[in-house]
Amino acid sequence: MSESPIGRDTPQVNARAKVTGRAQYAGDIQLPGMLHAKVLRSPHPHARIRRIDTRAARALPGVKAVLTGADAPDALWGVHHKERRILAREVVRFAGEEVVAVAATSDEIARDALELVTIDYEPLPALFTPEAALAEGATGIHPGRNNVAHEIAFERGSVEAGFAQADLIHEATYTTHAQYPGYLEPMATVAQVDGHGRLQVWASTQSVFLARMRLAAALELPVSRIRVMQTTTGGGFGGKIVEDANSLIAALLALKTGQPVRLVNNRLEDFLGACSSLPERLTLKLGMTREGRIVAKEVTILADCGAYCGLTNEVMHVSAMRSDNMHRLENVRSHAVLSYTHTPPHGAFRGFGGTQMLFALNSHIDTMAEKLGLDPVAIHRLNAIQAGDTSIHGWEVGSTGLMECLDQCTEAIHWAEKRGRRDQAGRRRRGVGLAAAMHVSGNRTIGNWDGSTVVVKLNEDGRALVHSGECDMGQGAMTMLSQVIAHELTLPIEHIQVVPPDTDTSPFAIGTLASRVTMSGGHAAILAARKAKAQLLALAAELSGHAEETLTLIDGAVRLRDADNGEIVADLATLARQHIWRHGGEGLQVSATWDPQTRMHDDDLYGNIASAYSFAAQAVEVEVDTETGRVEVVESFVSDDCGKAFNPLAIHGQTNGATVQAIGWALYEQLQVEEGRIMNGNFADYTLATADAVPMLASGIVESNDPKGPYGAKGASETAILPGAAAIANAVHDAVGVRITDLPITPEKVLAALRAKEDADHA
Amino acid sequence: MSESPIGRDTPQVNARAKVTGRAQYAGDIQLPGMLHAKVLRSPHPHARIRRIDTRAARALPGVKAVLTGADAPDALWGVHHKERRILAREVVRFAGEEVVAVAATSDEIARDALELVTIDYEPLPALFTPEAALAEGATGIHPGRNNVAHEIAFERGSVEAGFAQADLIHEATYTTHAQYPGYLEPMATVAQVDGHGRLQVWASTQSVFLARMRLAAALELPVSRIRVMQTTTGGGFGGKIVEDANSLIAALLALKTGQPVRLVNNRLEDFLGACSSLPERLTLKLGMTREGRIVAKEVTILADCGAYCGLTNEVMHVSAMRSDNMHRLENVRSHAVLSYTHTPPHGAFRGFGGTQMLFALNSHIDTMAEKLGLDPVAIHRLNAIQAGDTSIHGWEVGSTGLMECLDQCTEAIHWAEKRGRRDQAGRRRRGVGLAAAMHVSGNRTIGNWDGSTVVVKLNEDGRALVHSGECDMGQGAMTMLSQVIAHELTLPIEHIQVVPPDTDTSPFAIGTLASRVTMSGGHAAILAARKAKAQLLALAAELSGHAEETLTLIDGAVRLRDADNGEIVADLATLARQHIWRHGGEGLQVSATWDPQTRMHDDDLYGNIASAYSFAAQAVEVEVDTETGRVEVVESFVSDDCGKAFNPLAIHGQTNGATVQAIGWALYEQLQVEEGRIMNGNFADYTLATADAVPMLASGIVESNDPKGPYGAKGASETAILPGAAAIANAVHDAVGVRITDLPITPEKVLAALRAKEDADHA
Missing domain, CATH: 3.30.365.10 (Aldehyde oxidase/xanthine dehydrogenase, molybdopterin binding domain)
Incomplete structure (x- = not known):
């Protein structure tokens, strides 16, 4: 009898096509008469476009179209706000914004044509930080608006009353930075108009129907006049949901030229054109009893969506409230503001706002545990939401394996033995850290259907x-x-x-x-x-x-x-x-x-939005070089409560990938943005965690068998990225006693903190 | 309010794509790394393959594969009999049979490679006619078989008793020839193996699922490992149902090379590789009362399927019995034998065996009408099956517009005035002729599902x-x-x-x-x-x-x-x-x-096989040049009972096309086959009816509103081809008094008949 594949390690069904090089990515498509597209982007974070001269470019043999904002439909596109044109018109709002698109018979000719376009910009003062953008009298980045892209404010219970019961109140501010999605395959599209006049689009995308919707809106076409086909997609991590202009530009060029058009970003173009994760400054104030029970939680977030809002309002929403549901809470208050700036736009990213807040929250719990003389694991256990609970925001938790996740991690990392090794001498000190996380499995947000x-x-x-x-x-x-x-x-x-x-x-x-x-x-x-x-x-x-x-x-x-x-x-x-x-x-x-029996949150942000909720915990051991400030993760164990592991091989793969991405965010990756310009848009200077930065990864699976999951399963691809940064920060603190609240944890910051600590210790 | 398009002249929805040249035919597909294929065909009608030397061809730069029968699967393919290999092995059975297939980086290299292949054939005696093939002691064309591909024999009522009641018995033999389908687009396929190892086939075909079935059988693959996509198809006329080896060869080359392969026939290759219609010799014996009532009908058919049977058993079946259902008959007998010969195979063709028998039957009725001093139209009317009737073979006729069709045609052609103009003098004589036809709308044959x-x-x-x-x-x-x-x-x-x-x-x-x-x-x-x-x-x-x-x-x-x-x-x-x-x-x-409420015919060939039956009649006027024997159709009116014309524009288009194809078959087209070899496989020598051979076509529609048709509609694309040849033959007889029973009606035959008649008149 053939064994059921459910629960068995099952290689990806498309693995063979990928490893033999036969998988068809969008960039592999070749169509008769296909043109190659290139995009000229604004070098200015904010400028008025006085004049664009495309004559020389258009005269270059092989050039079939040179389009500017004037050639693009009037329609504005965007998710939360319709605010962006396919190609900028009159004004550019970030360095990297798409201004001119060229289609030519070869990639080289297209590139040469870009060099023949002259644009007369009038540089304008730019607003690079939310603080500047929200300052009184600041210029509106979008006409007639006050630079607030979104705002969330709620209170449940009474935070004041909660804090009144607290034995310890701690407040701190955490800063998180934008992470580039780092997929292997950059944004790529091939578009053509078929014999019926319909637009055909082959795209590297996370959603063909959302892509079709976006194309229809931006190009002012009925959806039925568009066909979107997903090609093999080399990673998305949230970056290929809705935000890229890549497919819109390819499609516009195809419509204008009547020929197939291929637009495949190179890595620099992708850094400039793709959305990185949402940078947030989170101020967290928790009140705890001396036993470690959280009695009040107050969150203040200032987030920077860049020049266009995209999906970041939803991301910030998650940061502002999702972590509340991980605990049995009675008193919470959040106020979150999303600001426009003249910087490259941000968007969805694996974890979708969870990483930011869980970095803050887990760091905070670690800090307060120390102040209370408690094991942070005990605080996680004490406050953890339980199966059968309805959370403060109405989430009905049908299953949670968080306790088992904590058990697995702490055992694997030898938490009890290794924690608080105060006796370490010498240059390299080791420490362990831990963090817990929860995530949704589905989310009833879009149009009340999931x-x-x-x-x-x-x-x-x-x-x-x-x-x-x-x-x-x-x-x-x-x-x-x-x-x-x-x-x-x-x-x-x-x-x-x-x-x-x-x-x-x-x-x-x-x-x-x-x-x-x-x-x-x-x-x-x-x-x-x-x-x-x-x-x-x-x-x-x-x-x-x-x-x-x-x-x-x-x-x-x-x-x-x-x-x-x-x-x-x-x-x-x-x-x-x-x-x-x-x-x-x-x-x-x-x-x-x-369709799940979930509810969209109501106007009061209350509602059981997902069928099930997944949990994870991670424990790491780091070694801190006290002379260089360099932090190395020497051991990591992530335990993922995915409900039921259909495919343990895939779960471990997701967990390992998430772990590496979290290590990158916590320690290595950082977009260098100077005066609004990305300065390190390549993999030499934007340092993803490479093999030598990653320990032998270990991970465990907890099967909480959710009553609403298929065979008990819950989602398992995002949860595992959530605890990493905080676990590392906590381990650094355990190793050398300094608390880094500003990601990434660079050697410079660690050294500075060590020096400050030394100064304080000797003061 | 937008008007319903049902019943309105509606241009084809893909007309724009076709006329703008943007429709994608199989030959238009270009894939990265695509190879071009060519096929080497046997020059011999029958030979043993002693040795094939492909070394020089394989050594030619750019050649990627040179395949012979040894490289093809052992599986045999075919519809009625599994008897044909993708590439011949050991023996070739017709001149044109596929022996070697080459895939190369260009069409030219593939063609050059064919010239470098040397094949050592041992020519064998060939059987060119059914008579020779069925003679005692004839070699079996397929091993262990007696050269009878199929045989049908039935009798209903008593033909002997019927003839006993007849006032007139007439017997004659009619010979019909093979017609090349003559579509604009020859057979064309592009095949490739996708990243999952599945075979993808883009084909010009009338049925993607039958094509998939054939590919699976011939290539010994499960159907799920194959994907067949229909490309824009430039005509089929029955030739693209199941018989072509084109897609099989392209697929085999794709499987062997791992690269996409394009195989597009040129016109000569298509003449050699495609199936033409089934040549039949039909002997018809009818008994009539002096009022013209048919009281007995006896049919004897000897048909020649060529080297492989394909669908011709079904075609012959139609010839043998379909026309019986057009009349109210009580006594019919048929005996039909399908013989293999060493000639190119035949197959399905628009009208599917109906054209052959209806040429005989309508010619016969015309002859007997004259002998009885009746108007043939009166005989058609007298014998015509009526709505509500169940035919002798169990066909339930829900509607028939044949009477109205006859009315329309005779009125349009001025039948009463023009018929029998005995007073014509001079070289050019005119005559009118008429024929009636019926066809199926669907046919429950394949696996009892329609x-x-x-x-x-x-x-x-x-x-x-x-x-x-x-x-x-x-x-x-x-x-x-x-x-x-x-x-x-x-x-x-x-x-x-x-x-x-x-x-x-x-x-x-x-x-x-x-x-x-x-x-x-x-x-x-x-x-x-x-x-x-x-x-x-x-x-x-x-x-x-x-x-x-x-x-x-x-x-x-x-x-x-x-x-x-x-x-x-x-x-x-x-x-x-x-x-x-x-x-x-x-x-x-x-x-x-x-699924229609029809029945497959039972073992006794009885059953209501179609939901509805369509009827047509055609009247033509011809001019016969008595000096050259040349026949010209000067007027034609076809009246099609299609039940309900969804799209009169399309019905008239089908009718006009069918009329021209019938004129071609009756007068101009003829495959010149010498010693089994097609000698005129091109449109210069195989003379389709061109514009100057076709009169201003006129056609009428009869809406009999079939109770089982969608909105009353029946099929309307084949019926109109059925009466043409007989109408022309009858018109020739009306003009000059000679009866041509052997198609096509060439000037030579007319002249010979005129001379014979003259001799007889003067005898």
Whole structure:
């Protein structure tokens, strides 16, 4: 009998295509007559465009189009605010903003053409910080607005009353910085107008339907005149949800030239054009009893969305309130302000605002634990929300494995033995740190629907084709769907083929965000497969004369339920053919939709927005070089409560990737932005954590078997990135007694803090 | 209010793409690394392959593969008999058989490589005629078989008793020849292996699912490992149903090289590789009363399928019995034998065996009418089957417009005035002739299913996408589906987009054959649209609070049924969005299948195989040059009973095309086959009827409104080709008194007949 793939280490179903180099990325597409596009970006953070002279560029042989803002539709695009043009018109608002787009017969000609464009800019004073932008009398970055892109304020319970009960009140401010998504494949699009005048777009995207919506809005076309097909996508991390202008520019050029157009960012272009994560300054004030119970929590956030808001209002919303749900709280208050500045825009990023606040909160708990003489793990345990609880914001927690996550991490890192090694001498000191996190599995935000539809088609050879609009950006959606269908139809996973998302042929889907795909897509796949199975059993019963209830599906065949020998009534290939070739027949193709029983938060921000909530904890050991200030992570253990691990291999892969990305954010990566200009838009100067910066990674899985998850599963790709930065900061503090609240934890900051501490110790 | 497109002249929805040159034919596809293929064909009608030396070809720079039968799978392919290899092994059975296939980096290199292949053939004695093949002691063309590919024999009633009642018995033999399909676009395929190791095939085909089945069988692959996508198809006429080896060779080369391969026939290659229509020798013996009632009918057919049987057994079956259903008959007998020969294989062709027998039958009726002193029209009327009748073979005729067709034709051609102009003098004589025909609308043959599934997806802009696996080969399937959906959803036809057939994304479908698409696909489209409409009305009722029965769909919006002002409750765009964005929502996508209530004929060949039967009649006037023997059609009127003309423009287009194709078959086209070799495989020597050979065409439509047709419609693309040849032969007889029973009616035959007649008249 073939074993079910659910719970088994399962290589990604598209791994072979990727490692053999046969996977088709958008940049691999070649179409007859295809042009190559390049984009000229503003060198100024803020300027008036006085004049653009494209004549010389247009005269260059091979150049087919040179477009400016005047050629772009009047429509403004954007998620929260419609505020951005495909190409800037009159004003540029950040250094890197798209001003001129060229399509030419080769990449080289397009690049040369850009050099022939002359733009007469009138540089204008720029606002580089939220403080400057929100200062009285500051210029409005967008006309008629006060530079506040979004504001959130709420209070539940009474924070004042809470603080009144506190034995310890601690307030501190944490600063987080923008992280570049760092996917292997930069933004890439090929667009063309087909023979029917429809726009066809092949894109590296996390959501074909959101992409189609954005294209329709920005290009002023009905969605039905657009077809978006996802190509193999080399990572997204949130950056390929909605924010890129790449596909819009390629599409505009295709519409204007009537020829296919390829626009693939090089790495510098991608640094300039993609959205990095939202930098936030978070002020956290917690009140605790001496036992460590949190009795009041006050959050103040000032976030900088850059020149355009994108999805950052939602990101800030998450920072402002998601962590409240991890604890049993009674009194919380948040005030968060999102400011425009004349800097490159920010957006969604793996963890979606959770990383920022969980850095602050876990650092804060560590600090207060020390002040109270408690183990921070004890504080996490004491306050942790429990299965069956409804959180202060209305989240119904059906399962939590946080306690087991904390157990796994602390055991793995030898927390009790290693913590607080005050006796260390010499230059290199070690310390351990820990942090806890929670995340959503899905999120009812967009239009009050968080569902997913899966279509299963059983071919005449008894193998299945699966259609879903949920995108695989490398995280494994196709593998997950294959596993579910294989499991339900008792087929080998090799007999399942998931068709890539395509707005013409896939059922409508929101796409890959908010760790929603396993939850919604997985449930839909189960329903669809069971619908197919029911049809197969009914047909087998009808054709064989056996009562339907005596039949069951085992190992790709309908068998007599009670037969010892598992007598085959009909195999799936035979049934699939019989399903067609008969009176009233048809190809076996079923569709099923699953929409969670969740609620959009109400005007008061209250509501159970996700079916399930995932948890994680991470413990790390670091070594701090007290002479150079360099911090090295020497051990890391992340424990992820993913509900149920469909595919432990994939969970560990996600966890390892998240761990590295968190190490990068905490220690190494930093966009150098000077006067609004990104100065290190390349992988030599923007230092991702490389192999020598990463310890042998270890991770554990906790299966809390959520009652609402498919087979008990919850999302498992974002949670693991959340605790890393705080765990490292806490470990640094454990090692050398300094608290870095301003990410990244650079050698300079550590050295400065060590010196300050020394000064204070000797004062 | 937008007018329904049903019944209105509607340009083909893909006309714009075609006339602007933007339609993508298979030959237009370019893929990175794509190779070009060429095929070396046997020059011998029958030979043993002693040795193939491909070394020099393989050594030619740019050559990537040189394949022979040894490289092809052992599997045999074919429809009725599995008997053919992708590339010949050991033996070749016709001149033109595929022996070696080359893939190279350019078309020119591939062609050069063919010249470097040396094949040592041992020519063997060949059997060129059925008579030779069926002679005692003849070599078996396929091992262990007696050269009979198929045989049909039946009798209903008593033919002997029938002839005993006859006042006139007439027997004659008619010979019909093979017609090359003559589509504008020759066979064309591009194949590649995708990153998952699956075979992707873009093909010019009438059926993507039958193509997939054939590829799977011939390449020994599961169907799920193959994806077939129909490209814009420049005509099929039956030739692109199942018989071509083109896609198999392209696919084999793609599998062997791992690179995309393009194989596009040039015209000569297409003449050699494609199947022409089935040549039959038909002996017809009819018994009539002196009133013209047919009391006995005996048919003997000897048909020549060539070296491989393909679909010709089915074609011969149609010749043997379909015309029996046009009349009220009691006594019929048929005996038909299909013989292999060492000649190029034949196959399906527009009319599918009907043209052959209807040439014989209509010629015969004309002859007997003269002998009885009757108007042949009177004989057609007297014997015609009537609505409500069940034919001798069990066909239930729900509607027939044959009487009206006869009326239209005879009136248009001025039958009464022009017939029998015995007083003509001079070189050029004119005559009129008429013939009647019937055809099926669908045909329950393949696996006892003749259904179709249509998926309708309503996008958020209130426009619809339609998925069907039925292929548009130029006949207008996409337009028909668009019309139906537009009509049912009260949308402008421009708001409907039909997605081309693709085995991965389209619902399973049989494809375009047997004039089945309007019947089955049209019904399925109606059902799917009505399902979508019901969901929209229910949603509008739920959201508006109006009772569902008070709502109706008019002009793209749900309105109050009784409101004088047609108050809009919600437009379709709004409803499509609301269908998603709500609790329990999903993208509006519905699927519906329609399978006709027909029966496969039983072992006794009895059964109502089609939902409906279409009829046609044609009257022509010809001018015969008695000095040269040249026949010119100077007037033609075809009247088609298509049940209901969805699109009169398309019906007239089909009728005109069919008329020209019939004129070509009757007068001009003839494959010159010498010793089994096609000698005129080009359009200079194979003379299609060109503009100067065709009169101003006129046609009429009869709407018999079949009770089982969608909106009353029946098939309308094959019927009109059926009467042409006989009408012309009858007109020639009317003009000059000679009866040509051997197609085509060449000047030589006419002159010879005139001389013979003169000799007889003077004898």
